Amino acid sequence: MELFFLYLLVGFTLLVCLSLQILFYRDRFLLSVPNLPPGTTGWPFVGETLEFLSTGWKGQPQTFIFDRITKYTSDCFRTNILNQNMAVLCGPGGNKFLFTNENKLVTAWWPDSVNKVFPSSLQTNSNQEAKKMRKLLPQFLKPEALQRYIGIMDTVAQTHFASGWENKDDVVLVFPLAKSYTFWLACRLFINVDDPDHIPGFAEQFHHLATGIMSIPIDFPGTPFNKAIKAAKFIRRELMKISKQRKIELAENKATATQDILSHMLTVTDEDGQFMNDLDIADKIMGLLIGGHDTASAAITFIIKYLAELPHVYDAVYKEQMEIAKSKARGELLNWNDIQKMKYSWNVACEVMRLAPPLQGGFREAITDFMYAGFTIPKGWKLYWSVHSTHRDPRCFPEPEKFDPTRFEGNGPAPYTYIPFGGGPRMCPGKEYARLEILVFMHNLVKRFKWEKLLPDEKIIVNPMPVPEKLLPVRLIPHTM
Template sequence: MELFFLYFFLGFLLFILLSLQIVFYKNKSIFFSANLPPGRTGWPLLGETLEFLSTGWRGHPEKFVYDRMVKYSQECFKTNILGEPVAIVCGATGNKFLFSNENKLVTAWWPDSVNKVFPTSLQTNSKEEAKKMRKLLPQFLKAEALQRYIGIMDTFAQRHFANEWENQKEICVFPLAKRYTFWLACRLFLSVEDPDHIARFAGPFHLLAAGIISIPIDFPGTPFNKAIKAAELIRKELKLIIKQRKIDLAEKKATPTQDILSHMLTITNENGQNMTEMDIADKILGLLIGGHDTASVVITFIVKYLAEFPHIYNAVYKEQMEIAKSKAPGELLKWEDIQKMKYSWNVACEVMRLTPPQQGAFREAMTEFTYAGFTIPKGWKLYWSAYSTHRDPKYFVDPEKFDPTRFEGNGPAPYTYVPFGGGPRMCPGKEYARLEILAFMHNVVKRFRWEKLLANEKIIVDPFPVPTKGLPIRLIPHNIDE
């Protein structure tokens, strides 16, 4: 027994020494580079990952950045997140530096958890996969191309409210918002709209979203393990859809331009090769995540803020009813109608300022450089945070106040309002999100007023901001002659 404990102790000591050696070599710039940003790197292996994530779990995601800006530097500080040395750049100047130096000094970076959830990114790397996606998307997600989808979005919104909201006294907004954005993405990206078909892989999506940016511990029950299993289930279903689409294309039952899936199946690379089914499944999976979670978060918080500020609701209602009254019976929304929804979009923008669906994003230093007088070593990760500007009184007067008029005229100063990122890596789905959000707003205020059932429902970030109880509301349908 004593010999067993001796071996156990020696094995444990060896594990600790190896772990420290890995940390040392991975972070040796911390020990040898001069003039690094101020800050702390936390525990071996874990760094400050738990503090970074737990501030969101506790409902105060901005606290990690704010506390360290006060303690170390308003411009840049160092930490260690997800096993990587990270320089967090702050303020509009930091955003401008990162966005304007994309592919010059910095490049995109995703944690290992993302690469393991998407296996095809391991065959090349996540940076190359992102470049491929950005070449595929413009013709489908730019404003001109999306105009033909507005009627479909309006139809889906009408169907959603008829099936899920009408004849209900009370509902939970967040799960229904997720259903709306996911079904719409399935229709526009895959031409799939059969409820039973969609339901087979709709369920795992919240597990995938919750675990994709998490500590990459692949043990049963961990968020990361659940995300991997969820991705596998969704990928299997997508492969069945892909196989059927190949048949439909061959038999002329589908066209090469009807949606993103057909486009991916028919294009070839510079060597004349088609994308593999696994490659297409991973890319569609990434698109569904992007078109599902962030928009559903924005929609949920629009409902929340409109309930809290009746005068804001009234202004949105007035704008939307002017559009509704200009339509013939049964006539769907058009591009011209969307352009008239200026105040409604200002409301959505103010929602994203106070509750950004994307908290920030990582980059990687391609070479050693100097920023704000500090040395950023090659290979270090950098992170920008929407919270470093969105609630800063230096950029927004009375920043805690909900005020859509901030976005009138020229709007906020450059690089201060960044819910979609910026520079070459600005979210390519920005215009798509604008249209589906406005289609939702138009249809919801035409039908209802509402009241929150929980006055002070807690908001957490995991990794997107969500109300812990799903935002339950009481619906008040409009009178027919109102």
């Protein structure tokens, strides 16, 4: 027993010595670079990662940013997140600098955890991946193409409400239902899978993937990261099965190259005439399915939350949507012209995404030394932009805690202040897709129900997207016709 404690003491001493040595050399490096942004790099190995994540777990991710803006500078500060020296650029100026210097001074960067979950991303650099996706997506996600999807979205929404909301107990959990709708829609439009019995099990694996992909990369059984890796392997196998069957259908002319993104990926070739390999296709489809449903389901959930809290906003949305509903013949589906009439409803959705942004921010990497706001940013340093540095800044949005959809009337917010979809060359390519699926959902929801929250002060957890801790239970109040 004494020997055990001796080993324990020696091990602890060595760990302390190693940590002090790491701090010493890290600080020597930082001191050797003149004029770095103010800030601290925190503890060895973990830096300020735990505090960065814990503010989200507490439902206040903006405090990590604003505490440091107050302490150091409103323009830029340094930290260490995910064991990376990192500069956080704040405000509209920081957003503009990063978004307009893409592939000039900065490039996209993802934590190692993402590369471990998506192994095909290790085969090429981020610029090559971005070029591939820009080539693959436009014909499916540009507004002209999406017009064809509105009727499908309306059909899926009607079926979703009939099976998940109507003729049920009057109490429902909003977040799982929102995820069910957006995931069903993504599967239907991206890979033409429309099997209600198959989708729920698939969606559960995507939940593990989405919550674990940006977690602390500790690969032990039971950790979120471990669950994400297992979920990715399961999803990848399923997608490769679907791809195999689709190849057969394409060969037999039972499917077309333009029917969805999967078919297009299977038939497109690069400059050398080479087809994409199956693993690459599976990982890209996996990424699209995550992006195509997770952020939108969070936005829908918080739209329902705010409409329950603000009856006057609900009434205005209801009036707008019922005017559209009354103009339709029985059984007639929504179309592009109907969507264009939903101006107030979209302003509401935008204000929701200002206060509860599904995307918290994004990472970049410096590809050369440069100066920003009078500070030196060394080559290889990582950079981070946060929606909260502008979305809740009173200089960008007066009375930032007030829910006010009129902010988006006319020309709307000033450039680089409202960034729920990012900006620049890497702005989310699915922005218009998200607008359509959110508005189609709002239309089908408000024409059927009013509702009231059952937990007035339900805690919000951000991990990495905002989620009500108890999944937002509401009591439905069907409209009497």
